[in-house]
Amino acid sequence: MKKGQAAMEFLMTYGWAIIVVLITIGALAYFGVLRPERIFGSSCVLQPGLSCEDFRVDSESVTLIIRNGLGVDITDIDVSLSELPEGVTCAPPNPDTNPDIIGDGSSGNYLFNCGEISGDGLFKATINFEYTKEGYTLTRTVIGSISTGVEETGGVAQCSDASDNDGDGYIDYPNDPGCSDVDDNDENNCGNGFVDGSEECDGGIGGLSCTDLNLGFTGGTLSCYPPGDASECQFDTSGCTSATIVACGYTIDTPGSYIVNAPVSNYNGNCITIRSSHIELDCQNNQIDGDGVGTEQGIVVSPVMGWLDNITIKNCDIKEFNAGLALTNVVNSFIYDSLFTYNVNYGISLSNSNNNRLNSLIITNNYRGIGIGAGVSSNTIYDNHFNNINANVVGSFTLTNYWNTGLTPGMNIIGGNLIGGNYWANPLGNGFSETCGDADVNGICDNAYTVGGTSNIDNFPLTQ
Numbered sequence: 001m002k003k004g005q006a007a008m009e010f011l012m013t014y015g016w017a018i019i020v021v022l023i024t025i026g027a028l029a030y031f032g033v034l035r036p037e038r039i040f041g042s043s044c045v046l047q048p049g050l051s052c053e054d055f056r057v058d059s060e061s062v063t064l065i066i067r068n069g070l071g072v073d074i075t076d077i078d079v080s081l082s083e084l085p086e087g088v089t090c091a092p093p094n095p096d097t098n099p100d101i102i103g104d105g106s107s108g109n110y111l112f113n114c115g116e117i118s119g120d121g122l123f124k125a126t127i128n129f130e131y132t133k134e135g136y137t138l139t140r141t142v143i144g145s146i147s148t149g150v151e152e153t154g155g156v157a158q159c160s161d162a163s164d165n166d167g168d169g170y171i172d173y174p175n176d177p178g179c180s181d182v183d184d185n186d187e188n189n190c191g192n193g194f195v196d197g198s199e200e201c202d203g204g205i206g207g208l209s210c211t212d213l214n215l216g217f218t219g220g221t222l223s224c225y226p227p228g229d230a231s232e233c234q235f236d237t238s239g240c241t242s243a244t245i246v247a248c249g250y251t252i253d254t255p256g257s258y259i260v261n262a263p264v265s266n267y268n269g270n271c272i273t274i275r276s277s278h279i280e281l282d283c284q285n286n287q288i289d290g291d292g293v294g295t296e297q298g299i300v301v302s303p304v305m306g307w308l309d310n311i312t313i314k315n316c317d318i319k320e321f322n323a324g325l326a327l328t329n330v331v332n333s334f335i336y337d338s339l340f341t342y343n344v345n346y347g348i349s350l351s352n353s354n355n356n357r358l359n360s361l362i363i364t365n366n367y368r369g370i371g372i373g374a375g376v377s378s379n380t381i382y383d384n385h386f387n388n389i390n391a392n393v394v395g396s397f398t399l400t401n402y403w404n405t406g407l408t409p410g411m412n413i414i415g416g417n418l419i420g421g422n423y424w425a426n427p428l429g430n431g432f433s434e435t436c437g438d439a440d441v442n443g444i445c446d447n448a449y450t451v452g453g454t455s456n457i458d459n460f461p462l463t464q
Contacts, residue, residue: 168196397453416443420460
């Protein structure tokens with residue numbers, strides 16, 4: 001009776017302490033404090049001069065990052081694991097993705113696929129590392145060891161799976177700049193200044209602009225979403241401006257940017273009419289082709305009343321209309337980088353239009369190149385290629401227009417290296433630019449060319 005009473009008193013006195021100890025042990029085990037590697041420590045050891053820069057064991061594989069500090073490159077590398085835990089078999093590293101050469105001061109990543117490794121114990125194995133020093137023939141063998149716990153996450157992290165997951169040409173830690181260590185499961189690294197994988201940009205936009213994206217933007221500001229944003233390292237196009245798509249039969253009567261996004265063939269009628277100021281029309285090098293008869297114009301720029309100001313027309317290819325382009329009551333506008341060819345009457349027709357700039361145009365094979373109507377003055381028409389059937393320029397020359405700029409370095413319309421006036425040719429091959437002298441062989445005619453009257457002079461006509 002006394003022994004039973006003593007046992008009961010012991011449990012009443014110390015039982016709560018036993019319960020606390022058991023709860024504490026359970027908590028330590030749950031939070032990984034009692035993992036074998038935390039008790040016994042993790043290690044990966046090779047000979048002096050060769051070191052395990054990093055290592056990792058998970059439920060399916062073993063990864064070793066071996067650094068060469070021998071002072072010489074090593075080749076013909078063969079790495080294997082032996083004396084593995086019971087039931088574990090690890091295949092040798094794939095020679096196609098694991099290096100057989102490590103330069104002096106560099107590291108090599110070696111991945112062993114092992115099927116299944118228990119995640120509740122300590123992994124121990126012997127490392128067998130064979131190599132030859134560059135320039136020597138003797139094969140050397142180093143025996144090392146690895147002892148560490150098994151990661152419970154399963155799978156192989158991207159930065160140690162011997163694959164180029166982000167498509168940047170670099171594989172795993174430490175070679176891939178997106179990897180911080182072998183346990184990093186994302187080779188992409190927005191914020192490192194290196195565009196890799198699915199990234200479109202990283203920190204900068206690589207000199208690109210909104211228009212370079214071929215998404216229909218006509219201007220604005222392109223930027224890059226920063227690290228941490230939901231769209232990190234993707235282009236931010238919120239600052240880009242879009243254009244309205246137009247086609248033949250369209251009248252533009254609202255300021256803005258417009259584009260032609262498809263070619264037009266054999267159109268009967270005025271193709272595009274502009275009735276508003278502050279317009280940019282980009283044909284995007286699409287050809288607009290008329291039917292070659294009638295009085296229709298390719299592009300008509302004319303106000304309902306008053307004047308039109310600040311019109312830009314570029315990258316157009318207009319042919320087989322009565323006139324490719326007709327400007328009436330237009331000021332302070334820009335026509336450039338376009339072709340006007342095979343039009344029935346004029347490549348370009350100007351009427352009562354002033355202070356406009358027409359440059360970098362090919363105006364050829366029209367019946368007449370440019371028609372100058374009444375009230376046309378102070379336009380600058382330079383760096384264009386003229387070669388037309390009846391005449392290159394016809395009309396009124398009582399007012400002055402300017403047919404050249406000052407000579408400046410740069411590629412001109414015929415491929416020369418000075419920009420100044422225009423190239424004046426004709427179908428017979430004896431146009432002014434085709435026959436002029438060029439004593440200093442600079443691609444500029446020695447004499448000026450009189451376009452018409454006494455005040456319309458090209459002082460720097462181009463020649464070849």
